[in-house]
Amino acid sequence: xxxxxxxxxxxxxxxxxxxxxxxxxxxxxxxxxxxxxxxxxxxxxxxxxxxxxxxxxxxxxxxxxxxxxxxxxxxxxxxxxxxxxxxxxxx
Numbered sequence: 760x761x762x763x764x765x766x767x768x769x770x771x772x773x774x775x776x777x778x779x780x781x782x783x784x785x786x787x788x789x790x791x792x793x794x795x796x797x798x799x800x801x802x803x804x805x806x807x808x809x810x811x812x813x814x815x816x817x818x819x820x821x822x823x824x825x826x827x828x829x830x831x832x833x834x835x836x837x838x839x840x841x842x843x844x845x846x847x848x849x850x
Contacts, residue, residue, distance in 0.1 A: 763787040801839065808846075 764770055764787060770778040785791040792800075827835065 761788045761790075764789060 764778060764782055765772065768778060770782070781789070789797065830838070
């Protein structure tokens, strides 16, 4: 079951701001977005967060990403989920 966006971030119903506007337009679970829009938002958010970090990407990481076509879609989503959780907890 998909949880509302407030479960994942500091949004509480009644708050104002960007997240409130997003929820009003796309629904509490972003159900009005298609997967391409969700993935595009993930990319843009990741780019923004990466810009705040030291950009020291090892060659092995870059080379692995050049081989993404070898992965099934479900494995790609699984890797995204694993990496997001690691970013959250290993700062």
